Amino acid sequence: MHEFKDRLKSLRKEKGLTQVKLGALLNYGYTAIANYESGRNQPGIADLKKIASIFDVSLDYLLGVTDIRRPYASAEDPLLENEFLRYFTMLNEESQKDVLLYTQWLLEREERQKTAETEAGHSHLRVAQTKKEYKKD
Structure with missing residues (x-):
C-alpha cells in the first residue's frame, strides 16, 4: 500500500x-x-x-488504506457489479490478475474500435471533398 x-x-x-x-x-x-x-x-x-x-x-x-479509488461509486446496474465482485473475490490471486489483464485488454479493444469508427467517419468527409481539395491532404 x-x-x-x-x-x-x-x-x-x-x-x-x-x-x-x-x-x-x-x-x-x-x-x-x-x-x-x-x-x-x-x-x-x-x-x-x-x-x-x-x-x-x-x-x-x-491515505493508502485501500487501492480502490471510489469504493462507493455506483454502477448503472449495481446487481451486476455486486455479482462481478462476488465472483472476483472468490478467485485466487493469480486468477484475479488474469481478470484484470483481460479487463485491460477489453478496454483497449473498445478504444481501438472507437478510433476506427472515428476514422471511418472522417473518411466519409474526404470522399465528399473535391478532387483538388483531396490532393492537398
Missing part, C-alpha cells in the same frame, strides 16, 4: 497540477504541498476532505 505522500504526488501529477496550482486550490502556498509530498507535514481532516474531493477519490484511497 502507498502512503499519503506518495498518493498525493501521484494524483497531482496524474491530474496535471503543479504544487503551486494545488496549493491555490486549497488556499495555501506550494510549500505546504511540498511538505505533504515529502512527508514532513500532514494535512488536517478538513484539508484531507478537500484533497479527496479535488481528485475524486475516497479518503481511504488517499
Whole structure:
C-alpha cells in the first residue's frame, strides 16, 4: 500500500497540477504541498476532505488504506457489479490478475474500435471533398 505522500504526488501529477496550482486550490502556498509530498507535514481532516474531493477519490484511497479509488461509486446496474465482485473475490490471486489483464485488454479493444469508427467517419468527409481539395491532404 502507498502512503499519503506518495498518493498525493501521484494524483497531482496524474491530474496535471503543479504544487503551486494545488496549493491555490486549497488556499495555501506550494510549500505546504511540498511538505505533504515529502512527508514532513500532514494535512488536517478538513484539508484531507478537500484533497479527496479535488481528485475524486475516497479518503481511504488517499491515505493508502485501500487501492480502490471510489469504493462507493455506483454502477448503472449495481446487481451486476455486486455479482462481478462476488465472483472476483472468490478467485485466487493469480486468477484475479488474469481478470484484470483481460479487463485491460477489453478496454483497449473498445478504444481501438472507437478510433476506427472515428476514422471511418472522417473518411466519409474526404470522399465528399473535391478532387483538388483531396490532393492537398
